Amino acid sequence: MLLRLVISRMIQLFEAEHMNSQHYWEWITLDEDDDEPTVPQGYPKCKEHGVYLSCLGMRNL
Numbered sequence: 001m002l003l004r005l006v007i008s009r010m011i012q013l014f015e016a017e018h019m020n021s022q023h024y025w026e027w028i029t030l031d032e033d034d035d036e037p038t039v040p041q042g043y044p045k046c047k048e049h050g051v052y053l054s055c056l057g058m059r060n061l
Contacts, residue, residue: 028052 030037044053 024051024054027054 028039039052045051046053
């Protein structure tokens, strides 16, 4: 229950300036040396924006 409250609060406090899009693009881009994609098939995406739901790309200010 406490974890849900913490995650809920983190989501409420999240602002666009917390995002570093370069980290996100590096994470989703398949490298030539990769045998498997970095993002597993079926990984959750935002239904509204079509982006992967991840804490990668977030940074502390």
